[in-house]
Structures are given as C-alpha cells and as structure tokens.
Amino acid sequence: MGLFHEFRQFTLRGSAIDMGVGVVLGAALSSFIDSLVRDILLPPIGLLYSRMNIENLYITLSGKTYASLTEAKEAGAITINYGMFISTSIRFVIILFVVFLVVRQMNRWKKPHQHPLDSMTKKECPYCCLSIPYRAVMCPHCSSSLEERPAYPKLRIK
Structure with a gap:
C-alpha cells in the first residue's frame, strides 16, 4: 500500500x-x-x-x-x-x-x-553575502536596504 x-x-x-x-x-x-x-x-x-x-x-x-x-x-x-x-x-x-x-x-x-532572464540574474548582498535577485532593493535575508552599495560592508558580530 x-x-x-x-x-x-x-x-x-x-x-x-x-x-x-x-x-x-x-x-x-x-x-x-x-x-x-x-x-x-x-x-x-x-x-x-x-x-x-x-x-x-x-x-x-x-x-x-x-x-x-x-x-x-x-x-x-x-x-x-x-x-x-x-x-x-x-x-x-x-x-x-x-x-x-x-x-x-x-x-x-x-x-x-518580468523578463525571463531577470529571475535568473543574481547579485550578492554586501551585508550578508548571500545571493539575491539582481533587481532587489532590499535583501530578503538580512533586510538591508540596497539603494546605495557601501564601499566596505559592515561587519556583523553575533
């Protein structure tokens, strides 16, 4: 069964x-x-x-x-x-x-x-270093705003 x-x-x-x-x-x-x-x-x-x-x-x-x-x-x-x-x-x-x-x-x-290639294009979040969609303005993982990309990402100590 x-x-x-x-x-x-x-x-x-x-x-x-x-x-x-x-x-x-x-x-x-x-x-x-x-x-x-x-x-x-x-x-x-x-x-x-x-x-x-x-x-x-x-x-x-x-x-x-x-x-x-x-x-x-x-x-x-x-x-x-x-x-x-x-x-x-x-x-x-x-x-x-x-x-x-x-x-x-x-x-x-x-x-x-949405263009079919947009969903396949990825970039890296400068704060948490995870892969996110290229057109994202906010990281879905760490909720950081991605409007301006900083020269050096902030280090996060847990």
Whole structure:
C-alpha cells in the first residue's frame, strides 16, 4: 500500500502530469515536423538539385554503384546515408526552434511584467553575502536596504 500511495502523491503533484502532457505533445509535434520536412520542405530542395530525393543520397563503402538506396539495401551493401542525416538535421533544427518559441511564449504568459532572464540574474548582498535577485532593493535575508552599495560592508558580530 505504501508504494501505491507514494505513486499517487507523485502523480497528484502536477509535475508528472505536466511531464506526461509534454511527452505526448512532443511526440505529436515530432510527427508533424517530420511530415513538414519530408513532405513540404525537402521536395522543392530536391527539385533544385536535379530532381532527386535528398533522403536517397548515400555512399557505398564497397565501391559498387547502385541505382537507388533501396537497391543498395536489398543487395546488402554497407552505405553511409548522408541524405537521411541531412533530413534528420533539418527536422532537429526545426523542432528545436519550435520548442524555443513555445517556451519563450510560456515565459511571457507566466510573468508578462518580468523578463525571463531577470529571475535568473543574481547579485550578492554586501551585508550578508548571500545571493539575491539582481533587481532587489532590499535583501530578503538580512533586510538591508540596497539603494546605495557601501564601499566596505559592515561587519556583523553575533
């Protein structure tokens, strides 16, 4: 009963649900981007390069020539499929860019008045030497006013 209770608490926290939704959306986004690259972006590029399919570009290590990648695979030839690598690289860059745009927009929705980098920038309080937000005007640890930074911080003896 303890393991089931722990698992239930884990799933009710919200982080597991968020992670599950992220995985499902990531899989859907991946198949969408895969179709976008394979069916829409690569055919015009292949048309520019003398009517070839970029995914069929390959080099055989045996030195023999084959009419297509499918024929080389059927013959059992060892190939370096650099066309597939180019296609996968394009898909990766597009997915990375879309994820960046989604995260950027989510950061704007969370705190529209605050820039996302402001929360990550820290400075040190001159009095207690603890890390605080860069834009803080009062230290949350020692309650010191940070309007003017003294040349030498006061020593506090306890």
